[in-house]
Amino acid sequence: MLESLLEFLIQGVVLGGLYALFAVGLSLIFGVLDVINVAHGEFFAIGGYLAFAAVVLLHLPGAMGILGAAVGTFLLGLCVYPLLIAPLKRRLGGRPQGPLYLVLTLGLSTFLQSSLLAIAGGDYLRVPPQVSGILDLGVTAVSFQRLLVLGVAALLLTALFAFLRFHPEGLAVRAVSQNPDAAQAMGINLPRVFAFTLALGVALAGVGGALMAPLFNVYPAVGFPLTIKAFAITILGGMGNPAGALVASFVISIAESLSVMVIPSQWQNLIAFAVMIVMLLIRPRGLFGRAVSR
Amino acid sequence: MTRRARALPLAIAAGAVLLPVLLPHPFVLTIATQAAIWALLAASWDLLSGYTGQISFGHAGFFALGAYAAAAATKHADVSPWLGLLVGATIAAVVGLLTGFPALRLRGHYLALVTLGLAEIIRLVAQNWMALTGGPFGIHDFRSFPGLPAAALAYRQAMYGVVVAIVAASIAVMYLLCERTDAGKAFRAIREDEVLAQTLGINTTRYKLLAFAVSSGFAGLAGGLYAYYVQLVSPSVASAATTSLVIGMAVFGGLGTLWGPVLGALLLYGLYEGLRFVGVVYNLVAVGLVIMVFVIYFPRGLAGIGRSA
Numbered sequence: 001m002l003e004s005l006l007e008f009l010i011q012g013v014v015l016g017g018l019y020a021l022f023a024v025g026l027s028l029i030f031g032v033l034d035v036i037n038v039a040h041g042e043f044f045a046i047g048g049y050l051a052f053a054a055v056v057l058l059h060l061p062g063a064m065g066i067l068g069a070a071v072g073t074f075l076l077g078l079c080v081y082p083l084l085i086a087p088l089k090r091r092l093g094g095r096p097q098g099p100l101y102l103v104l105t106l107g108l109s110t111f112l113q114s115s116l117l118a119i120a121g122g123d124y125l126r127v128p129p130q131v132s133g134i135l136d137l138g139v140t141a142v143s144f145q146r147l148l149v150l151g152v153a154a155l156l157l158t159a160l161f162a163f164l165r166f167h168p169e170g171l172a173v174r175a176v177s178q179n180p181d182a183a184q185a186m187g188i189n190l191p192r193v194f195a196f197t198l199a200l201g202v203a204l205a206g207v208g209g210a211l212m213a214p215l216f217n218v219y220p221a222v223g224f225p226l227t228i229k230a231f232a233i234t235i236l237g238g239m240g241n242p243a244g245a246l247v248a249s250f251v252i253s254i255a256e257s258l259s260v261m262v263i264p265s266q267w268q269n270l271i272a273f274a275v276m277i278v279m280l281l282i283r284p285r286g287l288f289g290r291a292v293s294r
Numbered sequence: 295m296t297r298r299a300r301a302l303p304l305a306i307a308a309g310a311v312l313l314p315v316l317l318p319h320p321f322v323l324t325i326a327t328q329a330a331i332w333a334l335l336a337a338s339w340d341l342l343s344g345y346t347g348q349i350s351f352g353h354a355g356f357f358a359l360g361a362y363a364a365a366a367a368t369k370h371a372d373v374s375p376w377l378g379l380l381v382g383a384t385i386a387a388v389v390g391l392l393t394g395f396p397a398l399r400l401r402g403h404y405l406a407l408v409t410l411g412l413a414e415i416i417r418l419v420a421q422n423w424m425a426l427t428g429g430p431f432g433i434h435d436f437r438s439f440p441g442l443p444a445a446a447l448a449y450r451q452a453m454y455g456v457v458v459a460i461v462a463a464s465i466a467v468m469y470l471l472c473e474r475t476d477a478g479k480a481f482r483a484i485r486e487d488e489v490l491a492q493t494l495g496i497n498t499t500r501y502k503l504l505a506f507a508v509s510s511g512f513a514g515l516a517g518g519l520y521a522y523y524v525q526l527v528s529p530s531v532a533s534a535a536t537t538s539l540v541i542g543m544a545v546f547g548g549l550g551t552l553w554g555p556v557l558g559a560l561l562l563y564g565l566y567e568g569l570r571f572v573g574v575v576y577n578l579v580a581v582g583l584v585i586m587v588f589v590i591y592f593p594r595g596l597a598g599i600g601r602s603a
Contacts, residue, residue: 106541107581107585109582110538111578112582113582114577117578266421267422276411280407
């Protein structure tokens with residue numbers, strides 16, 4: 001009993017690293033741009049495909065696959081604000097039309113997902129692991145690949161939070177997140193911060209995709225279920241609060257892993273949505289959300 | 295409405311009536327029948343999201359509920375398909391109403407996310423509740439409407455007639471509700487400014503719940519029609535791709551007009567099926583593009599282009 005508890009706990013923490021990589025970016029984008037990126041999972045998928053292209057097609061080392069995914073999704077993400085969000089924002093003027101952005105990014109999601117299908121086909125592509133071997137912990141064994149996901153997630157998220165805390169550009173991002181008008185008055189270039197934040201957020205998902213590719217395989221729809229789950233995580237953590245999303249990622253992943261001890265495993269995906277709906281009913285701003293609803 | 299805008303729905307109606315006579319081809323009729331089902335689903339989405347401003351990302355869920363309920367009732371309890379349609383619509387309406395209660399406290403992003411989560415829960419239940427839903431393989435081998443002719447073409451023609459008649463009647467009911475009753479005015483008032491609507495003495499709670507129940511009920515009815523027409527219901531009908539297609543149709547046609555989403559559904563579904571000849575993967579690429587371009591540049595959809603031009 002205790003052994004299996006420990007085993008599931010460890011698996012949960014490892015899974016939490018992936019969720020965090022994904023959900024923190026989503027939450028950051030929402031906090032700064034006030035846009036829920038429904039296409040977040042497609043950048044995860046693109047990251048996986050870029051890793052596949054680098055490692056399998058070009059025979060580059062695994063690390064290059066991760067780097068390629070990061071750079072590729074970052075560059076792609078840079079285009080999203082000027083090409084899609086900004087024109088809609090211009091048309092709407094000052095009116096708050098949150099759900100329209102959802103519809104817009106839903107369109108982007110459909111477009112990207114089916115473009116991947118058109119370019120790469122629907123086959124499940126296998127990507128060799130960046131690291132091989134298994135760490136034996138006695139109660140359970142964890143593959144080095146899963147530890148790599150956790151390690152890279154920890155590294156990148158530490159870097160991200162340090163960047164937001166200390167770097168002048170990071171401070172600008174946080175300033176815009178708190179009060180866009182005041183930030184603009186202080187001379188911050190809003191469109192630049194918006195484009196940059198979006199690129200940063202989706203690049204985190206892209207790296208996640210490259211790291212998970214050896215574990216999940218890669219196919220066009222691989223990221224979408226993760227997007228829906230990440231919505232649940234960001235709501236639990238408080239929308240627009242990256243640190244809250246980080247904590248919520250581990251809460252959900254550990255709850256999912258431990259649930260296997262109580263309910264059949266095919267139902268474990270329900271947990272996140274049940275948590276989301278309960279959370280929205282009793283405390284819509286989440287565990288750590290801002291008091292003002294937006 | 296200008297005369298031109300009024301002429302278009304009439305042209306659609308005339309085309310719908312004449313189609314099985316002018317183009318009696320099984321393939322054409324199959325696509326037309328399915329397009330009509332999509333038109334009903336898009337119109338039901340528009341009642342809730344276009345008219346009342348409560349953006350639902352979960353209509354695939356209501357559609358799937360109606361489809362599964364109808365198929366399961368006929369397969370497991372031998373319920374007549376006519377009654378099965380009613381069962382599907384009622385169950386979807388009840389679940390929609392139940393969704394409406396929490397939705398009263400939520401708006402914008404949050405409502406969309408809750409409904410998306412709900413559809414995902416429905417999909418997971420459909421996939422895992424083997425005994426009732428057949429799991430990943432879905433429900434099949436159940437009977438369709440009784441008394442239709444057996445010959446292939448005549449069957450398609452009759453089926454087309456049944457589906458189009460039910461769809462047209464449903465859309466007419468929704469249109470009357472939205473354009474000829476106080477409820478329709480209340481829907482629009484809630485969309486434009488909920489607080490102001492409340493101040494004016496409109497019972498926003500009641501009308502929002504009404505919009506949820508009616509919209510999800512008709513989505514469920516569309517699901518039932520789909521079940522008896524296709525005779526296979528699998529978890530993929532509840533997928534987000536279905537919702538995406540419906541929203542694409544409504545945005546394409548023009549939100550808050552009912553006939554705009556109907557037109558959008560007919561054209562986009564035609565495009566969707568037509569592009570199968572080019573390559574089966576390009577149809578959703580086109581749907582994604584249509585959603586993005588219309589949200590940004592043509593917010594009032596085809597209906598708006600017709601009106602302002």
